[in-house]
Structures are given as structure tokens and as C-alpha cells.
Amino acid sequence: MSLSYATLKSADPDTVRRSIRTSQYRGHTAGLCPGQLQANLVILPQVLALDFMRFCQRNPRACPLVGVSDTGAPHIDALGDFDLRTDLPAYNVYRDGVLVDSSSDISALWSDDFVAFALGCSFTFESALQKAGIPLWHIENDTTVPMFRSAIQARPAGPFAGPVVVSMRAIAQARLEDVRAISARFPHAHGAPVHQGDPAQIGIADLSRPDWGHPAPVPPGHMPVFWACGVTPQAAIATARPSICITHKPGHMLITDIPDQADALDVLDLPSLQSS
């Protein structure tokens, strides 16, 4: 039996993840479990885990780490009750930095030396912007946000290096300050924009030709606003060429049990410390 997106739209995380685990749902997760933090997933062999974690620590806007598994453990206790091998609707498998396969179950590939990293994603601040009445063109038009390799280089760590990839959203001039203030509340989800205005200043020659995603217009009275983007670690992984790397398939995210709109330390720190 297969379940539709509409059926799952208002289900709780356990129900959605069970539907995914049992192959009843394999679609994208945008808009599912509203109010729950969704995360990018990167799985690497332990030999590369320290360098990748350093890469994330050094580039927190692009790679906001929200959870790290124990070596060999397909779960991240702090983020919820899930199995990382089966509970995402689709995975991409890279060998030597090259995409070789997509799958809805990576149990057969799992290794005792894998370390899993969960990284915050833009769904978090986009949801907050929409709640504040700020329209987002790519969502209203059901396209993928335009993403660009910027001229800004990420701080390297071991073999991980590359450009900071940015996503662009056109924002009305009158809402620029609101947008900055709202997204700054979510440092675990890319935080405030890294640039606004002239794309050339960060090495983007042509807004109509994104490196990933679809072009989006910048209407009169609007300004292009750029955020550090979760594709940055993917570009760094392509540079590092690990023997194996498994990620979520874009749009098919890890759904956590963590509230989406909490402040960073309340998302990340001990529940027992939050009751005070």
C-alpha cells in the first residue's frame, strides 16, 4: 500500500517515519510534520569523520551541525527515535565523490565504521519567514530554490574544501530587516544572510543561471538575498572524494522529533536543561 503526501501532511513524525520505513511513502518531505526540525544527512567512514566535523565547525553558516552519531550507530538519540538506514524516503550513494546510486534503504550498505551527521536546513527559516508574511517565490511556484557557487571559499579541513554555495531568495526592500532578524534566530539553520544586493560582489555572474535549482525572478522593489546553503558540504565531499559517502536525496530529509522554531541551544542541548 502506498500513502499519499496529502494523507501524511498532518501526521506526527513517528507515523511519517514508519510509513517511510515500510516503503508506503517515498516522496519528498517539504511541508511534512510542520513544526518539526528537518535535517540534511551525511554519512562518512570514521576515518574522515574528524575532518568533516572540523569542516562543519569552521563553516557553521553553511554546515550547521545539529547531531552526530556514535561510530556505527544508525541513530542520533538527541534528535529523536529513528533509524538512519531506513527512515529517510531516499538516499544518494557516492563513491570516490561521484553519485553512483539512489536508494530508499541503505541497510545493506551500512558499516560499523560509519558516522552520521545531521545538518540544519533552510526549511526552518523559510517556515519562520512565511509565518511572518514574507512570500518565497520558489515555494509558491513549487520550484527548487536557485543555488550558486560563490567566490567565497569555505575554510578547509583535511581533504574537505571548496566554495561556499549560497541560495538566493528575492525579498521586498521593506522586509529586508525583518528577514535578517528572523533568520538570525536560527544559527542551526544557516542563520542570517551572508550577502544581499549585487550578486557580482560574491562572484555570481548571472542570477538567471543557477548552478543548482531553478532560476527565480527579482521583481522591482526587491533585492536578491543570499544564504549559506547545505549544498556546501556536498561540494566539499566531491572535492574530498571519500571511498563511500551516503547523503539524503535533496528534498528527502531526516524528520526529527525536535521543535523546528526553538532557539539554537534549546534545539541542541539537553531536554533536562530546558525545563528551567
Place this chain on the structure above:
Amino acid sequence: MSLSYATLKSADPDTVRRSIRTSQYRGHTAGLCPGQLQANLVILPQVLALDFMRFCQRNPRACPLVGVSDTGAPHIDALGDFDLRTDLPAYNVYRDGVLVDSSSDISALWSDDFVAFALGCSFTFESALQKAGIPLWHIENDTTVPMFRSAIQARPAGPFAGPVVVSMRAIAQARLEDVRAISARFPHAHGAPVHQGDPAQIGIADLSRPDWGHPAPVPPGHMPVFWACGVTPQAAIATARPSICITHKPGHMLITDIPDQADALDVLDLPSLQSS
């Protein structure tokens, strides 16, 4: 020649670190280089680095990671131009989790497999509280803030485990909200309090008997307020019993080139991303 604290009080970080490096100054760093971020230092063999970094990631209030060195590198480029072997006024050396020595120069102990971690410290939010006109008894009375093992357990990672250690500051009832809001601005320096009010609720039996530091009074109209404390990783290291671990000596911190009062991502992320 030896330099006095008063002489160095308003010197820039380069001057202070040079005075330390050349053994002209070996005192504590509290109040030196006002406006610059100071940090706790933990140096561990690489074999423990991934687990320690996971411990920090899982306990961000107690262990706010602001920088990590490359393996074998005695510097952290993102934080400033310093040599971690010589530029702190005093170090503690632990073997098998036990303090065995203190030193003002660890060059002879340095190993190519060392990884250095810089963790934010309470100086950052204390400075902000004082600027907001909130008096801090331990500073005015030149004592060490009282610290307690709480009943809250840190999230473990590999061999690193133990209680969350908290520091206590007595705050006037009328300023409690200000104190929370101000310290929440600095998630890279312990963030907002983890508890306020009845110490017994977090397992503290007697405020007059701190586990570290000196007792401080809670005057009428004041409330005891507790923050996660940088002694937490020290307690976890005592549990893990690494073959060797080097830390700063309490109060003798790493002075960075980073502005103390910046927001978290502006402290930690690329300077080139901050100009926008």
C-alpha cells in the same frame, strides 16, 4: 623583565601574547584585552578527538566549541595569530586524568598527534552583564565564581561522561529577565542560564559549599542563577582518563583576536561573510 597586570591591562592581544610568550607575564587573563574573546583550551591526542568533539557538540551550553586545530598544528587560524604551546600564561598537564604538572610553556610536550580545542568562557557574558549595570559579586570581591556538580548528566560521547557542572551568580529579581536575554545572546559562551531558583532542583544541597571556587552570598531580593560551566569538560576528561591532556590553568585563558561581544555566527564564521 617582568610586566605587571596594570601595564598590560589595555594592551592589544598581540602585545599581551608576546609578553606571555617571552615569559614577561604569567598572571591570569581576566580583564586583559577587554573586548576580545577569551577561550578555554583543551589539548588531546587525536585518537580521542572525535569523541571529545562529539561530547562538545552534544553539550553545547557546557562546552561551546569556538575553534579546533588541525591535527598537530599549535594554532587555530580562525581565532587569531597565536602559538598554543607558548601563548597562554599557564597550562595544566593531566596524565590518566590526574593533574601532574603546571607549566608556562608546553613546547617540549607537544606532539604531532595533538588536537587543540578552544571553548567559549563566561568572561564573555559576564562582561556584557556588567556593561548592562548588573553587578557580579565574585568579580567585585575578587574571588572565583562558585561552581557545583549538578545532578544533570551531560550527554556522553565515547569515554567522555559526567555531570554538567554549573556556576552560580546571585541576580536581583528585577534583572532576571535582562540577565537571561543578555546571556542568551552568547551561545558560544554558555548562553542563557540552565536554572534559576531552588538549587535542590538540580541536585545542589548547599550553596555555601561549592565544589570549585568560593562561596558567594544570595542577598535578599536576589535569586541564585546557574549557568553551564566550562569545568564540565574537565570533569568528563577526568572520567575518560586520557593518557595525556593539556588544558589552560583556570583563569589563564587563550586570548583570541575575535571580538568578544559579536553574535555567535559572526564570531565563528568567515570574516569574508561578515562584510555583507
